[in-house]
Amino acid sequence: MREVRSIATIASHSALQILRGAKSEGFKTIVLCPRDRVSLYSRFLNFIDDIVLIDGMGDVCSDEAIRRLNEEGAVIVPHGSFVEYIGVEGLERLDVPIFGNRRLMIWEADQFLKMRMLERSGVKVPRVFRSPEEVDRLVIVKMHGAKGGRGYFLARSPEEVISKCKSLGISPDECIIQEFVIGTPMYFQYFNSVVMKRLELLGCDIRYESDVDGLRRVPVPYADSLSEPTFTVVGNIPLVVRESLLVKVFEYGEGFVRAAEELVPPGVIGPFCLEGVCRSDLEIVIFEFSGRIVAGTNLYINGSPYSWLYFDEPMSMGRRIAREIRMAEEHGMLDKVLT
């Protein structure tokens, strides 16, 4: 590809930010939109040039959609709902250039590969229990393929893991059983610039999860009889972290960049996120990663406390992506940022 004329994404997750940012950088913008979301995205025709209707999940990869995108000289910016929409296989054979490393998204979709990547990154990770029998402390159990915190549950004994799996109709083998680390959740939004050869920290946030973050408002005497907490991500809250922690935050980010280079060459292109907790001894423990833009960046559509350290203009993650594409084009490096 020599020239990028349009930036496209699927109507979900962080599409508004991505398209708004692409517009600021002078691209034509296209949203691939299921019929029932047109009512939302058509409100923003000030920065969305084209709404391409799709019938649903599978349809993104239809010949017609692909033809349209290629005709428009489009690059797709994938986000957290992307793999969900087109599937791992769809992603592999999608015949449109994607910003970022599509293989990294495949690793992200698998809880076991995910943990392997984190371990290789040299970041501190929670203990993983290979079987329910080993469980000797509070754990969080995540079904393989669970998304956005849905389908996670807590337990603290082998019996509890087994009985909860049973009542969900799943086998413990389909789950990853992770130590539940006590500390404050923190999500670090990075951008690995291949063109500028630098790792940027563009923001931090806290996920807002239903109903665990609502249960906290229920007084203790009433709380015990309520249902199990769930961890569905429903929003994000802004955060800055203690400045001295940033040394570690960048070390972690660079460890991840190195690990991805080794395990899924050419490595990370653009946005990724490390998701962890900070313990009271100031150790940061990372329990997940995202190999693409995260929804927490939606907070910073006019820049974040961190982005303003790098840029003298409002720089959302969405805009940063578009900027990188523009720079790659100018430097003849498009093949380095598209896969």
Place this chain on the structure above:
Amino acid sequence: MREVRSIATIASHSALQILRGAKSEGFKTIVLCPRDRVSLYSRFLNFIDDIVLIDGMGDVCSDEAIRRLNEEGAVIVPHGSFVEYIGVEGLERLDVPIFGNRRLMIWEADQFLKMRMLERSGVKVPRVFRSPEEVDRLVIVKMHGAKGGRGYFLARSPEEVISKCKSLGISPDECIIQEFVIGTPMYFQYFNSVVMKRLELLGCDIRYESDVDGLRRVPVPYADSLSEPTFTVVGNIPLVVRESLLVKVFEYGEGFVRAAEELVPPGVIGPFCLEGVCRSDLEIVIFEFSGRIVAGTNLYINGSPYSWLYFDEPMSMGRRIAREIRMAEEHGMLDKVLT
């Protein structure tokens, strides 16, 4: 009214934002200010042109105050402390143009009319129990006319509702008894533009309530002996919500606009807020509304993650109001936005 020269409001709630925004749009600004708040508002003479002293609550409607406001070609922008100051009757006979539909504020002041409006809007609402005897789950009990979360309490049995009412010296008939929905609180800040004929989402926030949000920091072993939680709103925290929820958020907003048009014509003019929780199944349940600017918009004096999707300049709700007045004037539509 042909021309608006000044924008006025009462010294409380979101007055700083309203007046700062009015100034940015080129209006003269007036604050109606009780003596004991002059110390605060006189710090901001960079955007407050005139401090009109009032003796207290009732005095806003004095002949003198009204004469002054009309002399200045003023429009009053009402906010959450407004009805509290001048009362429902005061509001009805106040002889100064108001931005917004004053009848809507009257509905807002009544817990039963409020729920009727929400039901008509077609939004999901919590179950309301007609009498304490029906209570079979955790409920929140709100005294009629309670403001800003003060005077709310929790209970989970008929006996508990009755005994807590008794100890507060009120009758259950004076209260609305609402199911306490478990989920994450979310407040949606809308602007219904009559001039542009569009519904904008200008921000989201979480209320910060004392002492319920403080009690959460008390470890469980100490928490049981502490007093009942209270729900007094003392601040606001920024939030963005999961993008796919926005489809529903706009549907809800439009449902409300329609309901208000039917029940209190001409309907909503300008800012309003739907106040709810998001359950873990991603359903949003709305338990209250505000028919005017809410204090959560004070977070976004330089624009919000949402306002930046619409505007290329910092657009607070206060400024948006002033902008709407200006546009209405230009289009000869002042009679559509003032009541």
Place this chain on the structure above:
Amino acid sequence: MREVRSIATIASHSALQILRGAKSEGFKTIVLCPRDRVSLYSRFLNFIDDIVLIDGMGDVCSDEAIRRLNEEGAVIVPHGSFVEYIGVEGLERLDVPIFGNRRLMIWEADQFLKMRMLERSGVKVPRVFRSPEEVDRLVIVKMHGAKGGRGYFLARSPEEVISKCKSLGISPDECIIQEFVIGTPMYFQYFNSVVMKRLELLGCDIRYESDVDGLRRVPVPYADSLSEPTFTVVGNIPLVVRESLLVKVFEYGEGFVRAAEELVPPGVIGPFCLEGVCRSDLEIVIFEFSGRIVAGTNLYINGSPYSWLYFDEPMSMGRRIAREIRMAEEHGMLDKVLT
């Protein structure tokens, strides 16, 4: 000193903000940086002109470092890690001009002087218990010299205070035993401008503390068996407060400015912070203060909801400091802001 050419600070806490702000105001910027943090600060050479290596804590006051700073016409902006690095004695004899009143930082470092200052300010403070025997409610016990919330613990009986002190190997005499006030935490970021003779409120925040703010996510049935909460500050979350509270917030700030003038003349120069909780009766109780920039201001590197009420440009606390130095220089008042 006639002219300030550079602004310097130590590589921690709010250094990025301070130096970014200094750069915006046209100063040369210098960071005093231990070897193991160069990796962080060298990422921001866009606004850091000079990295002066220091060997560690004591080395800031070395003859060599001082010579360099004076050669560069530098003013040091102290922050929360500053006293920690150079110690109270180091601070007193440091032969480089400091922005702010260095004696105030000495009072801040002592829990008892700290409470004396707050009492003189006329702000509402929590009850302090002179000995463990007096404890009759939930208290927070703070070791003398404890920093950033580390080493605090809760207790609610004389026996509990004594036994927890014993297990930490300290004497209750080395601690301050404070009533734990139930309410919502709030941190008020002030700037006392000596040049403009005005007190500004530039932001509010909530501290994010590990692991107390993480424990809240643990469901009640699991929470009882977990370890004691700790209060290590690991980040900050943005907040705006109920507008009517601002009357009191400014009264408190001015009370503090007066008290500091009396107890540690010439008083507060520039940034300080009052740290409290808002009870449900809307009383604000202050339990600590900081006599210099706080890390919560890192949230507002592009301005805060409050700073935008004063300034038409992005004004972080770091930039405000640099602006004050610039204005002091222009008015021949440098001796009023440097000590």
